Amino acid sequence: MTTDTSLTKLTACAVVDLLQSGEVSPLDCLDALEARIAAVDSTVNALSILCFERAREHARWLMQRPLGERGRLAGLPVPIKDLTDVAGVRTTHGSPIFADFVPEASDILVQTLEAEGGLIYAKSNTPEFGAGGNTFNEVFGTTLNPWNTVLSAAGSSGGAAVALATGTAWVAQGSDLGGSLRNPASFCGVVGLRPSPGRVASTPGAKIDRLLSVNGPMGRTVEDTALLLDAMTGENPGDPISLPRTESFLAAARSGWRPARVAYSADLGITPVDPEVAAICRAAAQRYTELGAIVEEAHPDLSEAHDTFQVLRGMTFAVGHADLLQNHRDKMKPEVIWNIEQGLNYSMADVVRAENQRATLFRRMNVFFDSYDLLLCPATIVAAYPAGERYVSECAGHSFSNYVEWLAIAYAITLTASPALSLPCGFTRDGRPVGLQIVGRTRAEGRVLAGARVLEDILGLRGTTPIDPQSPRAVNLPS
Incomplete structure (x- = not known):
């Protein structure tokens, strides 16, 4: 098999099975992806940087090893978000400041994936420094939603989600602070999992004990997402909060575990939600009753989430980018400038209040999961909006x-350190995907994946992607 792009329609798990049996080679996979990218990516702008020569070099090295010694991914190609360093590959962070930056060393996460047989062939597009829920930047432009190319792919892992939805990736790495995995997964009809802090080791930035921003897996199915999580996990001394590998998340996803009692909330008590999105998610949540589960309307008290997140996010941006603001202000988008300046202007009293509130939110969520196996809510409060709008203003x-x-609705969950997954759960009347957010207790990724997997079976949406990009059409966005 060489450039047969039908290979790109298979699940990641199916492709890994073919790789492990020797029926296809890593080079076959790269050929198929390169052909698929040539056919569709110019329409959606998902993969901003390609590095196939580097990937083929790694593939040839991997193919010298016995089939059973090629790692969990066995030569499966993986794109990396353009916030994460890959040695010898241009890494821009979506910013003109780093437009020509080429790192000498790879991030710990990339090293882990390559040690598990992952082949890095592309960088996926992201907003500048990952800031914002719409993927556009001054270096590469805007990533468009393949379900309707006048719409946003969300962000900040928008390029990753669109690559999955269009068949230019089988799995993809993303990152999530305020929903950056979950939002684009919801908008694009794929799966995105925000793991617990420390589950995926990565190279620390200026703030080494980070709990808000995490790296995580994205896929077209729950099993594919679990497969990639298995390849991403593991303790590393270079990351002081990294956790040891304790279980197979793919096995957990396939375990058949079912929740006995789940909670659904349309708004978590803190945000407006588009009525159609809320109705679609509520209907999906109710399908758990078909498994014998009790579904109740409930949520923990998250009332301090807005203040807490604004302060801690601002502090994170100030710690990470204050020097760039001082030296390159003219090259930064206004939203990034606002975030950094907010962080610099907060007082120690603000930080003390926010940290205490975050601890309270964590404790409340932990108590909540003494009564419920899972918490369900919309992954985003709207479906995809026009790509030309920088963000949702109303x-x-x-x-x-x-x-x-x-x-x-996403960043409130971030503050509790809970793993959260966006699962495709339906479509609006005009054909825009909607994601259901499935949340579990801290470090309970296995249950989140298992619970998502059984609901995925019921909803019957597996296999909806990949699609060819859809030409623009009139869209009536809900008011």
């Missing part, structure tokens, strides 16, 4: 005070 009659407030 929903259900409520005007947001800043460019990240519309992401509260």
Whole structure:
């Protein structure tokens, strides 16, 4: 098999099975992806940087090893978000400041994936420094939603989600602070999992004990996502919060575990939600009753989430980018400048309050999971919006005070350190995908994946992607 792009329609698990049996080679996979990218990516702009020569060099080295010694991915290609360093490959962070930067060393995460037989062949597009829920930047432009190419792919892992949805990736790495894995997964009809902090080791930045931003897996199916998580996990001394590998998440996803009692909340008590999105997610949540589960309307008290997140996010941006603001302000988008300046302007009293509130939110969520196996809610409060709009400024009659407030249904979960997965659960009347957020207790990724896998069976949406990009058509966005 060489450039037969039908290979790109298979699940990642199926392709890994073929790789492990020797029926296809890593080079076959790269050929298929290169042909598929040539056919569709110019329409959606998902993969901003290609490095096939490097990937083929790694493939040839891997193919010298016995089939059973090629790692969990066995030569499966993986794109890396353009915030994460890959040695010898241009890494821009979506910023003109780093437009020509080529790192000498790879991030710990990339090293881990390559040790498990992953082949890095592309960098996926992201907004500048991953800031914002819409994937556009001054270096590579805008990534478009393949379900309707006038719409946003969300962000900041928008390029990764679109690559999955269009068949230019089988799995993809992303990162998530305020929903950056979950939002694009929801908008593009794929799966994105935000793991617990420390589950995926990565090279620390300026703040080494980070708990808000994590790396995680994305896939077209729950099993594919679990497969990639297995390849991403493991303790590394270069990351002081990294956790040891304790279980197979793919085995957990396939275990058949079913929740006995789940909670559903349309808004977590903190945000407006588009009524159609809320209805689609509620209907999907109710399908757990077909497994004998009790489904109740409930959520923990997350009322401090807005204040807590704004302060801690601002602090994170100030710690990571204050020097860039001082030296390159003219090259930064206004939203990034706002974030950094907010962080610099907060007082120690603000930080103390936010840290105490985060601890309270964590404790409340932990107590909540003494009563419920899973918490369900929309992954995003709207379906995809026009790509030309920088962010969602209004929903259900409520005007947001800043460019990240519309992401509260995701960032509230971030603050609790809970793993959370966006699962495709339906479509709006005009054909835009909607994701259901499935949340579990801290470090319970196995249960989140298992619970998502059994619901995925019921909903019957597996195999909806990959698709060819859809030409623009009239879209009536809900008010």
